Amino acid sequence: MEFLKDLWNFMMERKKWWLVPIILVVLLIGVLLLFAESSAVGSFIYTLF
């Protein structure tokens, strides 16, 4: 929660709104890549791509 609040404050300060979708997609991909490191969720990710 604190992270999202900090991120929101940062976006409000920088006002580079065009970055929002990129950040969200990158965060999503990043989280998936991280999960992919563990074999338990690896198969789930393979079905996605």
Next chain:
Amino acid sequence: MKILGISCYYHDAAAALLINGEVIAAAQEEWFSREKHDPSFPHQAIAWMLESNGISLEELDGIAFYDKPFLKFERLLETYYQHAPRGWRSFLKAIPIWIKEKIFLKQQLRKELKRLFPLTKECPPLLFTEHHLSHAASAFYPSPFGEAAILTIDGVGEWATATIAHGCGNQIKVLKELHFPDSVGLLYSAFTYFLGFKVNFGEYKLMGLAPYGKRKSEQTQSFIKKIKEALIDLKPDGSLALNRSYFKYATGDRMTDDKKWEHLFGFPRREPESAFEQQHSNLALAIQIVTEEIVLKMAATTALLTGSKRLCLAGGVALNCVANGVLHRQQLFANLWIQPAAGDAGGAIGAALAAHHIFFGQERSDRNRENDAMNGAYLGPEYTSFDIEKVAKKYQAPYQHFSNQSELCEKAAALIAEGACIGWYQGRQEFGPRALGNRSILGDPRNPEMQQKLNLKIKFRESFRPFAPSVLAEDTSEYFDLDRDSPYMLLVAEVKPERQNKLPPEYDQLPMQEKINSTRSDIPAVTHVDFSARVQTVHQDTNPKYYQLIQHFKNLTGCAVLVNTSFNVRGEPVVCSPEDAFHCFIRTNMDYLVLGDYLFSKSQLTPNPKTTAITNHTFTLD
């Protein structure tokens, strides 16, 4: 008010402790972990400084980190977006690391601190300062000036690669910035890479190689022209635009487009550890000359924008002591102060100081001091006689103990005068990249073979590397063209012309090795091939023991200079504990070791299984 400053996760992790605005302690993690340029969270550095000062984590008013992760992430995303689809490989490598640690830095820092101090109930507030503000704060607040211009230049922070600011009282106002990917530091690093050295770590080697270049040769002049015409667009105010088609660092995993550089300069990238040719030295000299020109232009703009007569410098490029020497001689400013830990390690001090003065609004109580507030940079750990005796016992090493400091210094000076190399380990460790007489290897500068001996038999490093002189502050002008103090070894000056030897007419044409072997002055071991020297002035008030040692050496020999090189071998962090020092002593051909008040002689050591185990340890080359 107690503040902890932290810099880590890129290179040279460090921590600094501030009490009521005074830098009480600063330490680099590599000292403890024994891994050179260790970037990891500085667990051991923090544990040492809090425990040795009897401070718990909860007592801290704040913890300041030296850069802003979101801003850096923004730069990363924008850069990849601009260059897409190029750079996807580097993108896939970088993003998981960011997602895993760097973007959640606040949580990551709390986790690390909790691991370090498990009993802590509540972590103090975490603050983040911009990278270049950290550098600027590290340069201005500890300086002797109440008001000054500030110039910070490095590779890159978040977006800024160079900053001009004005410091007054407890405030710093940023006036102008140069942004990524245009960067003097990255330009210099690109040449470091192309000439076969490691980026971020080998820049000082490139600086040491430059004097072997032939300044007036057609090749050097054509290299300078090519750099200015093809690689950079240098503006009159010192800002520059890099020709991006020649550089790969924005999105690639290397610094340069090697093929284009080969085509431009007429030779391929030098393989690491391969032999040096004249063209390598000439190119090193060319980029050094261009860097000096850029720094001078930036400094002139700084003077113009701030109207100040005093300049504070920091950032990795401020460790380029040759450029600093040129800047000093140009006299654009009446006074110059350079942060001794000008690189990222010093960011820990800067972040803490910025938090103290800017965030918490604390006044500076010590404006216009005579001395700076760095305590001679002697901010690291100190060990006791008990620790030294423990090492002696462990390795069954005989020693001579001196209860009188003067007698010890007299004995050590006599040994140096006889040609011995001595490991000199005293008091608190120096913060920053330079050994300043507490973790040093010392020798006689008059000995023409000393440079070779130190490079090849003790430091095990490249033979072209020069050594620095430590000189009694009041005798500086007897030996060097330097009219001011240089306590942190950050200024290069020429050896006095009357001390220089007349060189053979063909000197300029000699191969590198023969140039090294020539006796260039009456202090040849510290005179570089272009008669320059990276001077450290030694002052009685900041290091009385080292001062006394040189004084005894002067009494014995008439020479007020010693060769001073850091106490380590190539690839090894500077020694921290007495045991580290003893290990280094055993592994090398050092003749004597002085640990505090204890003198160890190599000839009196009898090999045993424990000392043999030490000699088998090697370090990765840097």
